[in-house]
Amino acid sequence: MTFPVGDLFLILPELLVITAACIVLVLDPVLRPSDKDGLVWLSLGTLAICMGLTASQMRAPVEAFNGLVIIDMYGAFWKLLLYFVTGLTILLSHSYLKEERLYFGEYYGFVLLALAGMMVMVSAADLLTIYLGSELMSLALYVMAGLKRSEPRSLEASAKYFVLGAFSSGILLYGISLLYGATGSTRLPAIATAIAGQSLDDPLLLFATILLAVGFGFKLAVVPFHMWTPDVYEGAPTSVTAFMAVASKAASFGAFLRVFIEGLGGLKANWSAIFLLICLATLVLGNVVALVQTNIKRMLAYSSIAHAGYALIGVVAAGRLENSSGLASVLLYLALYTFMTFGAFAVAAMLRKDGMEGDEIEDFTGLSKRHPVAALLMLIFMVSLAGIPPTAGFIGKFYVFMSAVEAGMPWLAVIALIFAAVSAYYYLRVVMVMYMREPSDATDRAPQLVMSPAFSIVLACTAAGVVIFGIYPNPVVQLAMQAVSTLR
Amino acid sequence: MSLVFFGYFGGMVAITSMLVVALRNPVYSALSLLVMLFHVAGLFVILHAEFLAAVQVIVYAGAILVLYLFVVMLLNVKEDDRYHSQWRIAAVVCVPLVIESIVLLSGGAGSTGHDSRSLESGPHGGIAADNTLAIGKTLFTTYLFPFEVASLVLLVAMIGAIVLAKRDFSESREL
Numbered sequence: 001m002t003f004p005v006g007d008l009f010l011i012l013p014e015l016l017v018i019t020a021a022c023i024v025l026v027l028d029p030v031l032r033p034s035d036k037d038g039l040v041w042l043s044l045g046t047l048a049i050c051m052g053l054t055a056s057q058m059r060a061p062v063e064a065f066n067g068l069v070i071i072d073m074y075g076a077f078w079k080l081l082l083y084f085v086t087g088l089t090i091l092l093s094h095s096y097l098k099e100e101r102l103y104f105g106e107y108y109g110f111v112l113l114a115l116a117g118m119m120v121m122v123s124a125a126d127l128l129t130i131y132l133g134s135e136l137m138s139l140a141l142y143v144m145a146g147l148k149r150s151e152p153r154s155l156e157a158s159a160k161y162f163v164l165g166a167f168s169s170g171i172l173l174y175g176i177s178l179l180y181g182a183t184g185s186t187r188l189p190a191i192a193t194a195i196a197g198q199s200l201d202d203p204l205l206l207f208a209t210i211l212l213a214v215g216f217g218f219k220l221a222v223v224p225f226h227m228w229t230p231d232v233y234e235g236a237p238t239s240v241t242a243f244m245a246v247a248s249k250a251a252s253f254g255a256f257l258r259v260f261i262e263g264l265g266g267l268k269a270n271w272s273a274i275f276l277l278i279c280l281a282t283l284v285l286g287n288v289v290a291l292v293q294t295n296i297k298r299m300l301a302y303s304s305i306a307h308a309g310y311a312l313i314g315v316v317a318a319g320r321l322e323n324s325s326g327l328a329s330v331l332l333y334l335a336l337y338t339f340m341t342f343g344a345f346a347v348a349a350m351l352r353k354d355g356m357e358g359d360e361i362e363d364f365t366g367l368s369k370r371h372p373v374a375a376l377l378m379l380i381f382m383v384s385l386a387g388i389p390p391t392a393g394f395i396g397k398f399y400v401f402m403s404a405v406e407a408g409m410p411w412l413a414v415i416a417l418i419f420a421a422v423s424a425y426y427y428l429r430v431v432m433v434m435y436m437r438e439p440s441d442a443t444d445r446a447p448q449l450v451m452s453p454a455f456s457i458v459l460a461c462t463a464a465g466v467v468i469f470g471i472y473p474n475p476v477v478q479l480a481m482q483a484v485s486t487l488r
Numbered sequence: 489m490s491l492v493f494f495g496y497f498g499g500m501v502a503i504t505s506m507l508v509v510a511l512r513n514p515v516y517s518a519l520s521l522l523v524m525l526f527h528v529a530g531l532f533v534i535l536h537a538e539f540l541a542a543v544q545v546i547v548y549a550g551a552i553l554v555l556y557l558f559v560v561m562l563l564n565v566k567e568d569d570r571y572h573s574q575w576r577i578a579a580v581v582c583v584p585l586v587i588e589s590i591v592l593l594s595g596g597a598g599s600t601g602h603d604s605r606s607l608e609s610g611p612h613g614g615i616a617a618d619n620t621l622a623i624g625k626t627l628f629t630t631y632l633f634p635f636e637v638a639s640l641v642l643l644v645a646m647i648g649a650i651v652l653a654k655r656d657f658s659e660s661r662e663l
Contacts, residue, residue, distance in 0.1 A: 011633075025647065064633075065632060065633040066629075066630050068631070068633050068634060069633055104651070106651050109647075110647075110648070113640065113643075116640065117637075120637055126634070128631075128634050129633060129634045129637065132634050132637040132638055132641060135641050136640055136641045136644060139641060139645050140644050140648070143644070143647075143648035143652060146652055147651070149652070
């Protein structure tokens with residue numbers, strides 16, 4: 001057997017990202033601190049090249065490395081989204097790390113390595129490869145969560161994330177091994193053939209499905225596997241939190257959908273029932289607990305849990321529908337969720353109080369007076385997160401709810417709508433604090449937004465996404481439709 | 489002949505593993521663990537699992553045991569009596585193990601024969617083939633991609649541990 005040279009071209013984006021990460025890690029110790037901005041530009045340039053390469057790969061599915069990797073529209077959709085989020089993360093981190101006085105060149109290396117893990121996750125057609133990709137992503141994220149070492153909360157977040165992440169990886173691996181026992185393969189197409197026509201009567205298959213659902217549940221942070229999320233999101237450096245809340249969730253959803261549609265598609269009716277329960281619990285708990293949060297990062301953490309619940313509505317619908325509109329709504333939802341959540345975290349990251357992070361909701365008091373533009377953008381993000389038209393958040397929720405109705409579950413859409421109304425309370429409270437509350441002390445001790453060119457680009461990109469796709473969502477809808485069409 | 493070797497390796501494993509818990513000096517315990525791991529590797533060789541035997545020596549006897557010794561010596565525990573009053577827990581754990589071994593020895597005779605048969609008629613030409621070669625070939629051809637991803641996972645773990653554990657990072661790096 002010869003070495004698969006042709007396959008290397010198929011995974012060229014992955015190779016480029018890994019090479020860039022290694023160059024960053026090697027150059028970091030030898031560069032003078034003033035030259036380290038070069039690492040940022042190197043990372044961004046790599047992402048731009050990868051974006052072009054992946055866009056050129058958006059065609060019929062091609063298998064590589066003996067069918068362990070599959071390059072298709074579906075993977076390309078997630079990869080493009082991940083490049084975008086990683087680019088935003090690097091830009092935001094450039095400003096944020098300076099404020100936090102964290103001069104880690106390794107930081108950008110870890111961002112790129114986490115990205116490489118995510119790319120492996122979304123384009124792998126084999127359970128073991130997916131598992132290794134998720135480990136690569138998670139290990140990089142554990143380290144990044146603990147980078148703010150002067151802060152005990154950051155170290156606590158890192159340790160907590162590590163312990164629970166390792167635990168969930170174990171459960172996922174256990175599920176994979178049981179599935180291997182039941183079907184004799186770890187490759188998704190082979191698994192699909194092995195379980196065709198079977199139901200969950202086989203206890204081995206039942207346990208495997210449940211364990212896989214639990215393992216992925218931890219990665220997606222859905223109730224009841226969400227316990228780590230608020231503490232980790234609060235303690236980690238905010239730029240890392242934004243990366244985790246958006247990129248890691250998107251990659252996990254990408255791998256999760258591929259496993260459950262391509263591999264376990266024959267058990268659709270069965271896993272749809274499991275996810276219906278998880279989805280309802282997530283919607284209720286995520287939205288209700290977010291009501292009482294006073295810390296903006298914790299509030300956004302619960303909000304991200306609730307949003308995973310909305311995306312799961314699409315998954316539940318996909319399990320009951322013959323066509324792929326349910327799946328497309330999940331992809332669309334997560335793509336649009338990216339813009340608003342990242343924007344909100346970016347504003348939270350750059351709000352500084354006495355050189356510290358101003359991460360209480362109270363710190364937003366009177367922001368509209370001091371920074372009218374930034375306050376307006378935060379208003380847009382909050383309105384979009386609440387799902388009020390004409391923003392991207394509304395479009396995402398609209399398509400997800402439509403797929404639920406199409407799947408014959410209008411009651412699920414109604415419940416989700418009620419909890420969307422509940423969520424408006426805590427999102428709009430931030431707006432109320434920014435616009436209607438007078439600052440108690442008008443001194444210069446009030447929290448200030450630290451503006452920088454990179455931060456402005458992040459805000460402009462995310463806000464433009466929220467507004468443009470809120471009014472004209474067609475390009476993303478088409479892309480999501482095309483992406484799921486390659487999913488078997 | 490192989491029965492003699494099995495008796496030797498099995499007996500040594502039994503004796504040294506008892507010594508691990510019976511000896512009072514933790515360094516002696518760790519060393520008897522080392523001897524035990526070597527004899528387990530010997531058992532693997534009898535079963536024609538040379539690759540597993542090599543991994544056993546390299547990973548367990550080489551890496552993990554050195555780590556144990558490091559911890560024992562760093563903590564500087566001489567003779568610790570804390571762990572010698574746990575015979576009640578040990579008794580509770582022993583009961584299911586004894587039952588299990590009785591079940592295995594009495595009813596499991598047929599299943600043992602089945603196991604050895606399935607080993608010899610494996611899909612890769614049985615155990616007579618060089619299994620290290622077979623594993624290496626599979627890893628570097630069929631599973632090349634996940635294998636390389638695993639190496640990246642190790643790279644991240646290594647650098648991550650250094651980044652998190654290095655002292656005085658912020659002071660030396662500040663502008």
